[in-house]
Amino acid sequence: MIWDIVKKQSILFIRNPQQLILLLMLPIILICILSVSLSGFISGETFEIDAKIAMIEHTDEKEQIERFIQEVENSKLSEVEKKEIGQVAKNISIVHLLKDEAFADMDKLIDITMVSPEDKATVLADDSFAAVIEIPKDFTYNALNFYLLKEGNASEMKVYQNESKTLQSNIVKSIIDSFQEQMSMMKFTMDHHIDPVNLEAGDLEHIGTVEPIGKGNPVSSKQYYTIGMAVMNVLYVATAVGVYAFIEKQTQVFNRVILANVSRWTYFSGIFVSGVSFALIQLLIIFGFSWIVYGVTWPILQFLLVTVCLAFAVGALSVLLTSISYRINSESVINFFSNFLVALLALLGGSFFPIGDIADVFQLLGDFTPNGASMSAYLSLLRGDEFSQTIPYLIYLLLFTFCLLLVSIFSFPKRGQI
Amino acid sequence: MSGIFITKIKWLIRNPWTFILMTFMSILFALITGGANGTNKITVPAYTELNQIKNSSLAEMIDEKSIFKIDWVTDKRALEKKILSGKHEFGIVFNQDDYDILVGINSPNVVLFENTVKNAYHLDKQFNQLEQASGEENVKEIIENNSFFNVKSQWFHGQDTFLFDGNLHTLFGFSLFFVIYTIAYSVFQILLEKRTGVWDRVILSPVRKWEMYVANFLYSFLIGYVQVVIVFFIFRFIVKVDFHGMFWQTLLLLIPYVLAIVALSIFIIGTVNTIQQFNAVIPIVSVSMAMIGGAFWPLDIVDSTFMLQLSKLIPITYGMEVLYGVTLYGYNLEQILYPVSILLLMTVVLTGLGIHLMERNYIS
Numbered sequence: 112m113i114w115d116i117v118k119k120q121s122i123l124f125i126r127n128p129q130q131l132i133l134l135l136m137l138p139i140i141l142i143c144i145l146s147v148s149l150s151g152f153i154s155g156e157t158f159e160i161d162a163k164i165a166m167i168e169h170t171d172e173k174e175q176i177e178r179f180i181q182e183v184e185n186s187k188l189s190e191v192e193k194k195e196i197g198q199v200a201k202n203i204s205i206v207h208l209l210k211d212e213a214f215a216d217m218d219k220l221i222d223i224t225m226v227s228p229e230d231k232a233t234v235l236a237d238d239s240f241a242a243v244i245e246i247p248k249d250f251t252y253n254a255l256n257f258y259l260l261k262e263g264n265a266s267e268m269k270v271y272q273n274e275s276k277t278l279q280s281n282i283v284k285s286i287i288d289s290f291q292e293q294m295s296m297m298k299f300t301m302d303h304h305i306d307p308v309n310l311e312a313g314d315l316e317h318i319g320t321v322e323p324i325g326k327g328n329p330v331s332s333k334q335y336y337t338i339g340m341a342v343m344n345v346l347y348v349a350t351a352v353g354v355y356a357f358i359e360k361q362t363q364v365f366n367r368v369i370l371a372n373v374s375r376w377t378y379f380s381g382i383f384v385s386g387v388s389f390a391l392i393q394l395l396i397i398f399g400f401s402w403i404v405y406g407v408t409w410p411i412l413q414f415l416l417v418t419v420c421l422a423f424a425v426g427a428l429s430v431l432l433t434s435i436s437y438r439i440n441s442e443s444v445i446n447f448f449s450n451f452l453v454a455l456l457a458l459l460g461g462s463f464f465p466i467g468d469i470a471d472v473f474q475l476l477g478d479f480t481p482n483g484a485s486m487s488a489y490l491s492l493l494r495g496d497e498f499s500q501t502i503p504y505l506i507y508l509l510l511f512t513f514c515l516l517l518v519s520i521f522s523f524p525k526r527g528q529i
Numbered sequence: 530m531s532g533i534f535i536t537k538i539k540w541l542i543r544n545p546w547t548f549i550l551m552t553f554m555s556i557l558f559a560l561i562t563g564g565a566n567g568t569n570k571i572t573v574p575a576y577t578e579l580n581q582i583k584n585s586s587l588a589e590m591i592d593e594k595s596i597f598k599i600d601w602v603t604d605k606r607a608l609e610k611k612i613l614s615g616k617h618e619f620g621i622v623f624n625q626d627d628y629d630i631l632v633g634i635n636s637p638n639v640v641l642f643e644n645t646v647k648n649a650y651h652l653d654k655q656f657n658q659l660e661q662a663s664g665e666e667n668v669k670e671i672i673e674n675n676s677f678f679n680v681k682s683q684w685f686h687g688q689d690t691f692l693f694d695g696n697l698h699t700l701f702g703f704s705l706f707f708v709i710y711t712i713a714y715s716v717f718q719i720l721l722e723k724r725t726g727v728w729d730r731v732i733l734s735p736v737r738k739w740e741m742y743v744a745n746f747l748y749s750f751l752i753g754y755v756q757v758v759i760v761f762f763i764f765r766f767i768v769k770v771d772f773h774g775m776f777w778q779t780l781l782l783l784i785p786y787v788l789a790i791v792a793l794s795i796f797i798i799g800t801v802n803t804i805q806q807f808n809a810v811i812p813i814v815s816v817s818m819a820m821i822g823g824a825f826w827p828l829d830i831v832d833s834t835f836m837l838q839l840s841k842l843i844p845i846t847y848g849m850e851v852l853y854g855v856t857l858y859g860y861n862l863e864q865i866l867y868p869v870s871i872l873l874l875m876t877v878v879l880t881g882l883g884i885h886l887m888e889r890n891y892i893s
Contacts, residue, residue, distance in 0.1 A: 133809035140813060144820045148836040205678065235685050243685070254678050267679040274684045274858045278829045287680055289648065294677040296655060299668065302675070309658040318650055319628035321643055324612050324620075329635040335615075347812075443546070450547075450710060451554050458561060463825065465618050465634060473561065474616040483616075490615035494633070500613060 112373060116381025117388065123355050124389065130351050134389075138344035138397050145336045146405065162241040162279040164214075165226045165234040169245075172206045175252035183260075196259050203258070205251050205294065209244075213290040221283065235271060241279035243271040244287070258298055323494070330493050337401040338489045339462035341394055342421065342482035346456060348390045349425050350449035353432035356382055357442045365437075379430065379523055383516070386429030390422040413498055417488045420508040424481040427515035434523040456480045481511055530740035533731070537718070537748040547714055552756050555707035556763055562699045571638060572600045576608045577623035586669070587623070587653050595645040621646065684858045700770060701852045702824035704760045705845050709790055709815040712753040716794035717807060719745055719887075724804070742884060746791060753787045775856045782855055782865065785872035786848035792879035793844065799886030822846040847872050 124130060180197045188196070214221045226234050226243075234243050246268050253266040270287060272280035293310075300307045323329040359365045368378055395418070401407040435444045457463065459476050460483030477483035488504040541548060577583060588599040599621075602608050611617045612633035619632045619639055628646060632639050659668045722728040731741055758780060764770040772779055797814065801807045819825055821836060822845030831837060840846045847868035854860035854868070 127805060129803070129806045129809040133812065137813050137816070140817055141820070144817055144836070147833050148821070148831040238685075250678070258677060265676060265678050267681055270680055270682040271685050272682055274853070276829050277827060284680075284682060291676060291678065291680055292652070292672070295672045295675065296659065298675065298677045299659060299663075299672050303663040303665070305659065305662040309662045310655055318626070319630065319643075319646065321630040321632060321639065324609060324631040324633050329632040329639075330615070332634065332636045335634050335636075446547075447550065451550055454554070455557070458558065461616055465616055474611065474614070477616055478614060487614040487616070490633070491613060494613075496613065 112377045113381045113384055116368075116378055117385045120352065120355060120381065120385035121389075124351070134344065134347055134351060134393055135396060137347070138340045139400055141340045141344075142337055142397075142401060142405075145340070146333050161220055161222070162276070162283055163222045163224065163239055164283055165224045165240050165243045166206075166210065167226050167228055167231055167234075167243065167245045168206060169228050169248040169250075170252075172204050172251045175249060176200055176204060176255065179252050179255045200255050200259060203251075203255065205254060206246055208294075209287070209290055213286055221286075238273065238275055241273050241276040242283040245269040245271065258301070328494065330490050333405055334407050334493055335465075335490070337398070337405065337407050338486055338493075339457075339460075341397045341401075342460065342486050342489070343453065343457035343462040344397070345390050345394055345421065345425050346428070346453045346482060347449060348393055349386060349428035349432055350445050350453070352382060352386045352389065352429035353436060353445045353448075354442065356429075356433040357436045357445065360437055360440075375523070375526075379434075379520075382433050383426045383430045385426075387422045387426030390425035391418060394418050394422065407493075410492060410495075413492050413501065414489075417485060417492065417501060417505065420488075420505045420512075421481065421485040423512040424485070424508045424515075427512040427519070428481070430519040431515045431522075434519040437524050438522050456482055459483060460486055462486070478507075481508060484508055484511075530736070530744045533736065533741060533744035534748055537715075537744070540718075541752065548711060548752060548756065551707050551711045552759055555703045555756075555760050558703040558707070559700045559760070559764070560768070562703070571597050572617070573597050573642065574602050574608050574611045574617055574620040575599045575623065576602050576605050576620070579623070579625065582623045585653070586656070587649055590649040590652060591645055594649070595641070597642055597645060697770065697772075697853075697856060698827060700760075700764055701849055702819070704757050705786065705848050705852075706815065706819040706824045708753050708757050708787065709794075709818070710811070711756050712749050712787070712790045713794045713797065713811050713815070715749040715752050716745070716791065716798055717804075720798055720801070720804060720807060746795070746880070749791045749794065750787055753790060754784065757783050757787065773856050773859075778855050779852060782851045782869065783848075785869045785876070786844060786851065788876040789844040789848075789872045789879070792876040792883065795883035796879040796886070797883075799883040799890065802890060818843050818845050823849050844872060844875055 180200055183193055183196050183200070186193075210223055214223060224234075224240075231243070231245070234240055247266070250266045250268060253263055256262045257265050268287075270284055272284060296310055297307065299305075300310060356365075359368075365378065369375060398407070398409070398414075398418075402409075432445050432448055436442050459473060460480040461477055462482065478487065484504045484507050488501040488508075491500045491504075575588070582588075583601060588601075592598050602611070605622065608620045608622070609631070612620050612631055615633060618634040618636055619630055619642065621642075622629045622631065628650075630639065630643060630646070656668050660666065665671060719728065722731075728741075732738070761776070761780060761783075765772060765776050793814075797807070797810055801810060821840050822828075822843035823831075823840065824845050828837070828840060828846070828849075831840075850868045851865060851872075854865055
């Protein structure tokens with residue numbers, strides 16, 4: 112008898128292509144959008160930033176340094192000092208250091224174009240540049256005066272950042288900032304007459320390690336989003352099942368089923384079973400899609416186990432939604448669930464981004480959502496952890512199912528209440 | 530016309546829950562994803578057995594210089610659990626002279642974090658050596674106040690000096706996203722009225738057709754606009770988000786976006802025939818639009834040209850551009866005018882198409 116109810120529900124689904132589109136197309140569209148738009152960014156291993164920057168130099172640096180040395184030569188300083196200052200000044204061509212050393216470190220991803228001052232407006236209007244660095248007139252000359260002779264003020268360079276390329280331009284800015292910091296440290300050693308050797312930090316390239324946690328591989332962002340979207344959208348199955356069940360109450364189908372001497376608990380179980388099976392089918396299709404298109408593969412047996420547990424939780428949710436909507440005789444609870452709660456659960460469960468990155472409270476809450484718990488289980492499978500790691504999540508999912516079923520049985524209208 | 534409008538308002542007063550919940554949700558989402566803690570930083574769980582590292586300037590430097598925030602946990606197992614559950618992308622263990630970054634989810638953040646940590650170690654060592662050599666205590670501050678040269682930064686188009694504000698992004702993004710639902714479900718009443726026959730009865734009454742459309746349009750616009758205004762007010766005066774002195778201009782410039790969304794909803798109503806279709810289309814349209822248009826993440830991390838071209842067709846893109854332009858980048862009127870006029874163009878075209886389609890499809 113339960114089978115007949117499930118069959119009826121399935122036919123309803125198949126005859127309603129719009130609902131099917133929502134349930135199957137939405138997650139697939141979202142997975143596609145996420146991986147196409149973030150593909151370069153979330154590929155995982157590399158962090159590729161191709162930035163094009165322009166540099167405007169108002170006066171030639173070499174000329175400024177020569178002028179400075181010339182002026183020192185003509186000053187009243189002692190010969191030893193003159194010689195020393197001249198030596199140092201030759202090595203401090205700030206603009207040159209910035210251009211050829213600070214930026215060159217970045218694996219040649221930053222492309223520098225020199226621009227004449229007249230073209231400043233043109234480059235600022237050109238959106239292909241991530242940043243424009245403007246070195247004002249006599250920048251190096253003034254800097255040398257300030258640094259070596261303690262005359263005048265620190266000179267100032269200007270960085271224009273492109274607001275439509277904030278990521279790239281912020282990286283450019285941070286390179287300039289750290290360059291400035293290093294140069295300032297050098298100034299500190301000079302001011303305090305310390306040996307510049309103290310600036311050498313030695314080889315820190317291999318000071319630490321980056322390693323995957325557990326035994327397997329870290330999960331890539333693409334896999335992360337596939338799981339995130341799948342566990343979020345499976346919740347819509349619960350609303351769909353609930354909506355159909357409520358329509359059946361409105362159109363007296365439920366009463367006719369009861370009149371046909373079918374127990375209300377048979378109907379109830381039918382709803383549960385159809386919720387579970389539709390969730391299962393949907394999850395398999397979505398993960399199948401991601402397997403074919405994006406090559407996301409799983410240890411099959413464990414995968415099925417997690418999927419079944421999640422499907423149970425979704426089945427229980429459908430029953431709960433059905434029985435509450437029967438009880439209050441309104442589908443508002445289902446609408447509320449699909450419009451608000453799904454999004455909230457998805458956010459807390461980490462479908463959009465790892466929620467613990469923000470605050471611990473949310474992480475705790477996230478573990479108590481069915482989608483969050485199953486997401487953790489899926490991630491652990493992909494990482495290749497021992498299966499025992501996922502067991503607490505599975506137990507939680509089953510417990511969740513059990514509690515929800517209890518509440519639904521309690522609130523499902525008894526005889527004469529409809 | 531005013532009759533229809535008043536009916537709608539009365540209906541709203543009797544059924545205010547959708548509206549209240551949507552408003553609440555956009556506030557909640559914006560709070561959770563960034564507004565609340567005042568920073569937009571990624572928390573990195575960290576563990577060390579050595580107290581001197583906890584108190585050293587190392588962690589401080591990481592906090593200060595990057596988008597990461599070190600969060601100390603008391604034991605190593607707790608750290609591992611946080612990463613294994615997938616709720617944190619990675620964590621770090623500091624040892625005597627080195628560190629281990631434990632990765633659960635591979636993302637560019639890992640590379641970014643590694644560079645940050647390396648940098649911090651480098652600077653820390655330099656500062657320590659300088660302190661020893663010079664005998665000074667606050668070398669870091671001395672250097673900061675005595676820099677070799679200064680760097681001043683500015684935006685390309687804006688007049689303001691450089692500002693970056695992650696809070697505003699989540700606030701704008703989620704407000705623009707959730708208002709789509711509110712507006713769509715208010716326009717959706719037209720569909721309900723058509724099904725229940727109310728629409729036909731109004732047609733039979735002396736009310737003109739244009740009055741019916743104008744009243745519905747006005748109502749949907751108003752409800753959407755009131756919602757974003759409430760959200761923005763709460764963030765401005767209760768959460769105290771900094772709008773950089775452009776709060777009232779922001780409110781004004783939301784109008785074209787809300788208009789465009791009303792028009793879009795009318796267009797969608799024109800294309801669907803049943804409530805189920807509408808319910809299926811709205812989440813697909815709104816969520817994909819929000820993703821493509823940059824409501825969830827800034828568009829400049831998107832490097833697919835196709836997606837960027839696609840974003841040019843989405844109202845949210847321009848809505849975000851206007852709001853960003855006026856608050857962060859200090860755009861002048863001329864620069865604002867371009868996205869605003871595109872939004873208005875969208876409004877006109879979509880309303881026209883939508884009404885045309887609605888008139889052609891008879892729904893009983």
